[in-house]
Amino acid sequence: xxxxQFIQQAKNFIPVxxxxxxxxxxxxxxxxxxxxxxxxxxxxxxxxxxxxEYRYHADYQLNQADLAAQALNDALIRNDILPESIDxxxxxxxxxxxxxxxxxxxxxxxxxxxxxxxxxxxxxxxxSFITALNLAACLLNSGSYKRIAIVAAELASRGLxxxxxxxxxxxxxxxxxxxxxxxxxxxxxxxxxxETYPAGVDFCQIKAGGTRRNLRAGMxxxxxxxxxxxxxLFRLASSLIxxxxxxxxxxxxxxxxDIATVVPHQASHLSxxxxxxxxxxxxxxxxxxxRFRGNQVGASIPSALHEAVITSRxxxxxxxxxxxxxxxxxxxxMIVLP
Amino acid sequence: xxxxQFIQQAKNFIPVxxxxxxxxxxxxxxxxxxxxxxxxxxxxxxxxxxxxEYRYHADYQLNQADLAAQALNDALIRNDILPESIDxxxxxxxxxxxxxxxxxxxxxxxxxxxxxxxxxxxxxxxxSFITALNLAACLLNSGSYKRIAIVAAELASRGLxxxxxxxxxxxxxxxxxxxxxxxxxxxxxxxxxxETYPAGVDFCQIKAGGTRRNLRAGMxxxxxxxxxxxxxLFRLASSLIxxxxxxxxxxxxxxxxDIATVVPHQASHLSxxxxxxxxxxxxxxxxxxxRFRGNQVGASIPSALHEAVITSRxxxxxxxxxxxxxxxxxxxxMIVLP
Numbered sequence: 001x002x003x004x005q006f007i008q009q010a011k012n013f014i015p016v017x018x019x020x021x022x023x024x025x026x027x028x029x030x031x032x033x034x035x036x037x038x039x040x041x042x043x044x045x046x047x048x049x050x051x052x053e054y055r056y057h058a059d060y061q062l063n064q065a066d067l068a069a070q071a072l073n074d075a076l077i078r079n080d081i082l083p084e085s086i087d088x089x090x091x092x093x094x095x096x097x098x099x100x101x102x103x104x105x106x107x108x109x110x111x112x113x114x115x116x117x118x119x120x121x122x123x124x125x126x127x128s129f130i131t132a133l134n135l136a137a138c139l140l141n142s143g144s145y146k147r148i149a150i151v152a153a154e155l156a157s158r159g160l161x162x163x164x165x166x167x168x169x170x171x172x173x174x175x176x177x178x179x180x181x182x183x184x185x186x187x188x189x190x191x192x193x194x195e196t197y198p199a200g201v202d203f204c205q206i207k208a209g210g211t212r213r214n215l216r217a218g219m220x221x222x223x224x225x226x227x228x229x230x231x232x233l234f235r236l237a238s239s240l241i242x243x244x245x246x247x248x249x250x251x252x253x254x255x256x257x258d259i260a261t262v263v264p265h266q267a268s269h270l271s272x273x274x275x276x277x278x279x280x281x282x283x284x285x286x287x288x289x290x291r292f293r294g295n296q297v298g299a300s301i302p303s304a305l306h307e308a309v310i311t312s313r314x315x316x317x318x319x320x321x322x323x324x325x326x327x328x329x330x331x332x333x334m335i336v337l338p
Numbered sequence: 339x340x341x342x343q344f345i346q347q348a349k350n351f352i353p354v355x356x357x358x359x360x361x362x363x364x365x366x367x368x369x370x371x372x373x374x375x376x377x378x379x380x381x382x383x384x385x386x387x388x389x390x391e392y393r394y395h396a397d398y399q400l401n402q403a404d405l406a407a408q409a410l411n412d413a414l415i416r417n418d419i420l421p422e423s424i425d426x427x428x429x430x431x432x433x434x435x436x437x438x439x440x441x442x443x444x445x446x447x448x449x450x451x452x453x454x455x456x457x458x459x460x461x462x463x464x465x466s467f468i469t470a471l472n473l474a475a476c477l478l479n480s481g482s483y484k485r486i487a488i489v490a491a492e493l494a495s496r497g498l499x500x501x502x503x504x505x506x507x508x509x510x511x512x513x514x515x516x517x518x519x520x521x522x523x524x525x526x527x528x529x530x531x532x533e534t535y536p537a538g539v540d541f542c543q544i545k546a547g548g549t550r551r552n553l554r555a556g557m558x559x560x561x562x563x564x565x566x567x568x569x570x571l572f573r574l575a576s577s578l579i580x581x582x583x584x585x586x587x588x589x590x591x592x593x594x595x596d597i598a599t600v601v602p603h604q605a606s607h608l609s610x611x612x613x614x615x616x617x618x619x620x621x622x623x624x625x626x627x628x629r630f631r632g633n634q635v636g637a638s639i640p641s642a643l644h645e646a647v648i649t650s651r652x653x654x655x656x657x658x659x660x661x662x663x664x665x666x667x668x669x670x671x672m673i674v675l676p
Contacts, residue, residue, distance in 0.1 A: 012481040014482075060555040060556070063549075064548070064549040094438055094439075095437060096434070096548035097548045097549055097550050098545050098547050098548045098549075098550045098551065099434070099544035099545075099546060099548065100432055100433065100544040100564075100665050101432075101463045101539060101543060101664070101665035101666045101668075102432070102462060102463055103461075104462075104534075105463075105534055105536060105539050105667075105668060108534050108536045109539045115533075115536065115537070116533040116534070117533075118532040118533060118534065119532075119534040119668065120462045120466075120532075121460065121461040122458055123440040123460075124440060124458045124459070125438060125439045125440055131458050134477075135473055137480070138473070138477050138480040138482065139473070141476070142350070142352050142475070142476040142479060142480075143350040143352075144350070144352075144476065158549045158554045159437070159438075159552070160554075192482060194456040194457075195454040195455075196443055196446050196453075196456065196457040197453050197454065198443060198447030201439060201443050201447045204439070205436060205439060206436060206438040207436050208436065208437060208546075208547070208552070209546075209547040209548060209552075210402070210433060210434035210435045210441070210547060211401075211402040211433055211436075211496045212401070212402070212435050213436065214496055214497070214546075214562050215559055215563065216495075216497070216498075216562075217398040217496055221553055224552050224554075226438075326439070327439035327440075328440065328443035329443075330457065
């Protein structure tokens, strides 16, 4: 089928065109063998338990905004896009540089984009990028902006508790970017869906960083580190994802067989295996960069999208599904026509 | 003039209707007299220096999300709106509850809105509400949602450094909410403008709370407290605001005389006086709640909007201007037809 046939079936098509993507990684690479030694585990333990060969961890000097600016720059250079042609910069990271001001202002300061560029942060934990892409499409169609850069950069390594295997074995750092325009109406969003289930709000968290745990209200060291309740999180997510994905498909007017590429959040080895089995799709149709990146929080989905683009798995007439589960607990999904 | 005449003059009108507003304040009230005693200052010093009679400071047990839920509830009750009719909850606060997950998920958990409601945070420091209102309008017009609640709640008191007069004398806590629909096309946004000048990114900040200053990268007590460079901030903002407001007006097709009500960020006594003089508007046309609230960070603009609504200064055929300067340094402005 061609894009225009898909468009006719969608309940609420929103035109948008991804004109470039990019990514960035910090220098420091942490292999599972190194981690076995660091944690006094037998050879092969970390690889087997996490499914990760290596991931990237920045040193403590690297600024999150600089990493974001690198990913933005990569997206600009790959398709000869002038920095001054971007009229809005959206930061779609789960983690911030600091409590105030917001991260997009820091990224603008670190970037080659000019003064006056509009900026804002959107935050939906690990699925921020999906929501940001829908917002960008709506803004472009309203005439508010002409060309928008969406950037996610995460330094999850700053919040790792090495005494907690569940979180410390999976998170990696990184950044990614997508640049979008309205396009000619032949590409865009066939369906978008987001749902939050607050029963899971405490299942994955970092308690410090805001008004809850701080110098005035009190804080302890562990408040600065990831706290994960993996089992109940996975249980709640698994019980709801089926209905969620059916709804997402139904809104698009597509069947599962119409989806050529799935760009999932790289949450965990288990979550990716679960999706592979459930969707019954060819191995190469599921973008899986987990083994060499780990879970990059909000940077995972745009990094996986960038991988899809550079490996020719994001192309016209081939609908793609972006989907993920995030701390909140929040599901977000989008079926998009490249 | 009538709304439809104004609409014809706008370059890019976006329909949206504010169907209710609400606000909430914590119990604790801090008067300037109490503060004089606390800081060992002569009687009247704090009032004279800050222009504030009293503001509200929550005790350290109060949760930011609960205060947000109170403001949301106020907006629901005032116009008999069913919680289940809200299909998106946007948090437009500058400060977060915690580093992860995002604040809107916490607000949903504290609210009477049902499970599955979509949620996200948008952050542009003190002008978050203006950007959120533009996003909400774009989402409503794209068909993504039908009725959106925008909530801002701030507990700036958790970050006060009592040794720094510039910040500790002005910030107050509070929350406010606006509920919006697409409406019938007779009300909406005549113009919206946002600009970020990263030269001012460090002029108002809290360094902790993210990847920059924390348990791993290092942190000190003062990283958790507001740091303000008031003079250069005011100088940079003053040098740019004129051109910014002219542009905002030009996009709307209106003249300054057409603006019936100005809803400014309640940044400081000085900033409000500056605006009053510059705009040459009647006293009652400028919404000024600063004397009894202080600077409520991202909650100031929606709190002032709520004040405009309940004092009948936000009405059809009377264009209103929302405008503010925020840590970033970012300007945001909107001319809206009630």
